Amino acid sequence: MSESPRELETQLSVQPSSQPEPERQLQPPPLFQLPLPTQDPSTTHQLTQFQPELSELNPEHQHRAKPGWKNHQRLLLLLLGFSLCAAILGLIYYMHHNLQNKSNNRPGTETPCLSPACQWASDRLSMSDDPFTQPCDYFLFTCGSDRLSPDSGGRQRGQGISGHPQNQKETVVWPKRRAQSKEREDQGLKKDKILDRKTVLLQYLKELLESSTRPGSTAVQKAKGFYHSCLDIKSLETAGAEPFLELIQKLGGWAVSGQWNQTDFNSTLSLLMRDYATFPFFNLYVGRDPNEIARGTTKRYIQIDQPDLLIPIEWDSKTQKSKAKTQTLRPFLASCQRYLALLGALPSRSMIHVGTFISLSSELAVAATPLQYRLSKGQLYQRMTIKELQSQAPAIDWLGCLQAVFHPLPLSEDDDVLLHNLPYIVQMSHIIGKWLYKHDLRTSAPLHTYMVLNLLHTLMPALDSRFSETAGNLSVTLGNSDGVAPRWKQCVLETERGFDSVLRNLLSERTAHREIFIVQQAEEIIQNIFSSFKSKLHELKWTDQKSLQSVMKKVESLIPRLWTTKILSDAELDLLFSKVTVSTNSFFSNYVQLLSLWQKRRSKLLTERTEAADILSVTPLILGNELLFPMGMFVPPLFHPTYPRALNYGVIGFPIAKDILHLILPDIFSQSETVHVVGECVWTHYLTVTEKAGRGGVFSLSAAQQQEVWVQYSALQIALQAYHQSLKNHPSDTSLSGLSHTRLFLTSFSQVNCDSDPYREFMPLEPSFLITVICAKSDLCPTSLQCPNKTQQHLLQTC
Template identity: 85%
Template sequence: MSATRIELEPQLSVQPSSEPEPERRLQPPPLFQLPLPTQDPSEIHQQTQLQPELQSESNPEHQAKPVWINHRRQLLFFLFGFSLCAAILGIIYYMHQNLQNRSNNQADTETPCLSPACQWASTHLFMSADPFMQPCDYFLFTCGSDGLSPDSGGRQRGQGIPGHPQNQKENAVWPERRGRSKERQDRGQRKEKILDRKTVLLQYLREILESNDRPGSTAVQKAKGFYHSCLDTKSIETAGAEPFLTLIQQLGGWAVSGQWNQTDLNSTLSLLMRDYATFPFFNLYVGKDPNEIARGTTKRYIQIDQPDLLIPIEWNSKTQKSQAKTQTLRPFLTSCQRYLALLGAPPSRSMIHVGTFISLSSELAVASAPLHYRLSKGQLYQRMTIKELQSQAPAIDWLGCLQATFHPLPLIEDDHVLLHNLPYIVQMSRIIGKWLNKHELSTSAPLHTFMVLNLLHTMMPALDSRFSETANNLSVALGNTEGVAPRWKHCVLETERGFDLVLRDLLSERTAHREAEEIIQNIFSSFKSKLRELKWTDQKSLQVVMKKVQSLIPRLWTTKEVSSEAELDLLFSKVTVSTHSFFSNYVQLLSLWQKRRSQLLTELTEAADILSVTPFLLGYELLVPMGMFVPHLFHPTYPRAMNYGAMGFLIAKDILHLILPDIYSQSETVHAVGECVWAHYLTVTEKAGRGGVFSLSAAQQQEVWVQYSALQIALQAYHQSLKNHPSDTSISGLSHTRLFLTSFSQVNCDSDPYSELMPLEPSFLITVICAKSDLCPTSLQCLNKTQPHPLQTC
């Protein structure tokens, strides 16, 4: 027994040998003999055992050992064996977990997407901040910030709210930001870096107008020619004010220039309304009567409203009347004088005409009223015949002006119109009559000047930069801090005004209808499932909401019948686009715009608005516009994870806002989820040194619930899509869930009317939703902070 035991033990001599052993001293100890890289670990272990065995046999004097040494060797051997087993078990567990993770990752990534759109998306994702790489910092930064360094700038959402965690110790956290104008920096960064969905759509339309993929129809070529003439600022600057002065002469001259044939007020007004879409004394548009929509009536009416007066107006809540802003009269006067100077008016005459223009504008301003006041007084959608309107406001030839505007439609005195401020219309007629009867002035010269300056305002987009700079200076003096839109955006919007039918068909051709319809249906189905999960205050509220939801038919808002190239060419056959005269092109655009207004009176269906980017309800239909489904927010070749993470979230958020505007008062879940998400946020921000607590308002809790629920709805819809169609591609090797959440992080700062109610960065919702450990591919725990306990699932 003892011999067997000694053979298995390593050589651990504690007594010096009686004789020198030169051969043994020249050999390194077996423990320090390094194995070859190709050797198997089991062979190495056998070698370390074999050498002591041979040595013990060659030295019989070492076989007799004290008992306590043998027990110690047994203990060491036991510990060694136990450690070796533990290490082997650890290696086996690690390899098992690694293989399982690889298996899960392979099952969740499938094949890479290699389309041009995906290649662009891959580059974009690579250059953007990754919420999974820096989870502690990502959600604390302003929306659209590309970097996560202190120098990236920008104001955190919630700054300025008393007690908000991000207001605490701001200078201590980012000392580099001291002395900066944070508000100005924030505005600039948001406008530059955040592409809201409207801007994304306009950029896509820009690409269409600038593309040379195919010649296209004549109508398409004219639309592109109009757009490019708008971009030709050199020709516009060279023309100066001359095109507008020529237009004034065609209309009978102008008293300011000294050459005016004293045209009749109503004849001039009819021309401005018909050919130049200019409405100085009142506004005109076409629309339905909301009182008839409930009965399913599709008839449209001419609607008459108060005008958009050029003079700045403010509402006096004490007198319940509007008035011109006293503090803005001087800059407004300066701008009017500048316009007349640009049009060549002699200084001796311009002051008189500017004075009468401001006086007349002030009188009309007093008669106007803001929308909330008119709503409270029931002044909207007042129905009357044209004949009845003529008796109440006789200064305007209503039938003649309306017939000229909506030519060739036959209008008669018994046709009904809808008014939105009858008291203003009546008072406007009295003011015009008073100015016509003033003997100290040359007949209707002030009224004519008023119409000419309104026409100038209409034509301003087609004039040289001196006019736009004057308008911008006035805007800044009035306190407007928004910058000037880039020229391309201005030109896209102007092109759409006249060539909306052309752009609508071009957009429809490029829209992935099947993929868009699929995501709409899946999101709406997931939305209905979310409603059933809510805890309602009473069953009646649930029944009312569910009845409304069940009756809705969600679909992509497209044109029922796409116009053929021949039809569009015929429609725009009389339009002649000049390459270097944007002014003449713009005049034709205004005429086209007015013709489209006339066509609306007879159309039975709701024409798709290509500039619409939010869903809306029309009867029993929930219509999602085509303008939402454009790159980079959506593309048919993207992995579905990307489309659902971005577009799915936006659609779900819009539906929640549209159908459940006051859900907070109807469901206990809204309060609970809002508080839960907020608790997550406070836990992490307090750990990050941003102490301070304040309670969320009901509106803030609802918005937190809306955005968190929208993310859940989109994710559930995506998972359902995977069940129906298991295969999906990937980008940059990201797993499906991670790609979904990363795609969401690119659009989580989408601007809408409710965005100001969100008390935290929407990207933080990724951290909250990942609190469910089996959902996200990686943990979002802070590396430099330890959490006392796992956060609960909201």
């Protein structure tokens, strides 16, 4: 194993207790400081009487025997003293250790947290499964999600992976859990599940938008009005497709309806990008050049990339080309016909336009390539001037389009832009030229129809449910089973796109009365987690010293801190949104304004030198020499300044540590043998405890899976060590539901560790199972996690 039991014990500093600091650090005194045990008086008297008798009988013998007897006497007394001292020391240690464990397990030994936030958290915790009272199966069910319940029929982690233990067909019945599930459902808790960080943040912003505590500034009222108009489904259904048809007429009509004034291609394209944030043929971003970031340059550039094509495509690794998915062409064609039918097109006319739309889409698809391929070919961040780009791709009026999008910023043909797929841009220009210049104006309508259907896709959130249902049906046909997000979540996301600065102010006002405490506790968690992370790096067995030095140099150069930005005054916000008018019953018109706002915000990024905090960010990022943690990570109910520290560290500490490991060590597998050893050790625990060891068909972990297991196991160790460090600095910590310290930390972790991140697919077991591995070392946990019917558990070692 990577660490010995003693090393792991030192690493985690495990001595959880509710005792005050001086008593908690009490150590038995050294043996030489203990007084010798008092001898029994009768024994002393008998020895005194015995010695004169010996002297009278044989003086010479007395002279010879006296030293030997005294030596034996002293030896016996010394042995007796050592035995009694050892017994006393053992008793002291046992009582001290037992007192510590009892203080962690006995309800009411700590000061309970009675704040409203704690009362809510306590109620929630009491309705969740406690791993220390149900050690046999709790790790098979996490996050309170139906997808993991035995009778849900949902896909569990690992299903679909050949040989995975959870893929073995077994009949499993947990009557107690089913009863609990039914009880929770009856109490209305089924809808109130433990959620991932992003959803928790969106719910918090939802509360801010729905709050009616005070009217707020004009800008705040507009943001809330926009949000509520988004929720007004009835008005959307009543309006139908009419708002979109009216917009098409303002843009010059289109050939599908038979009324099109044959607008200029580049003029229409510029208009769609400027006013409607629609990019049919290429995408536009604003950002820095990574080659300059290392030199401290803050300049931002216009960045041009391939578009998000509507037609489903796939990559052929043999031909090194993309193509439209043949098996999806029929359902895609049907969805396009449905859209045109909803927009009033006659079936006899729509088939022609759909056919040319798919043909044009298929040609563009061939030129598109996946990100990994472009990265391997060095096609990202290729610098050239707008003039050079114009010569490479002449079908697009690049200067005119970019000036329209980034108005009123002055742009010239000598300005630099960054390309992320120049071969696509060149081929795209060739395709457009073929359709535009080799046909008369009547047959060039496919380019216009292509742009209109892309605009329809952009505006679909503001149209009636028939359009979203058509898109949803196609998504299901293509194998996407994620489902449609709740309407409130869509509305929060759309509101943030246009009113991010308003939401940032609302978030600040909500926390103003306790902002100092939030910042203090958040900063403490960040600093303690980062310190524990650095300790973990030194414990790894690196392939060579150079790898460790390289990583440590990067780590030591970083400054971790909470990411906060300047908050605008009400007057500044009102001025910023002074030209925005929000209608209470027309979400479509509100949404069109939002798209314009979104594009203006994109333009502003080009001249800004500081990075504005992303209000929807829930993961840290590296900016220059700073490791920034956004405020969105520290919102209720996952975090609250009145929570016990054990709860905050158990819920927030683990994902922070996991994020740091992923961010700073994206590929640690090849640099440390510890990753492989620990990953296999944890997996062995899983197979043994779930009684899968020795069965045929059990698959071995891939390198990516081993790394992710190591990351999450290490993140839990780091978070627990950071909490114990906090406990040393602040010995008094409150309790929740009668739990305190390590037990509260691990119990709260088990309830909320189910988090959505891009690495989740590589985790072959539920993260809450890691508690079982942590607790394989008995003194790391307040109570044993031994399962009566798992006979092999006592053989497990510490990973």
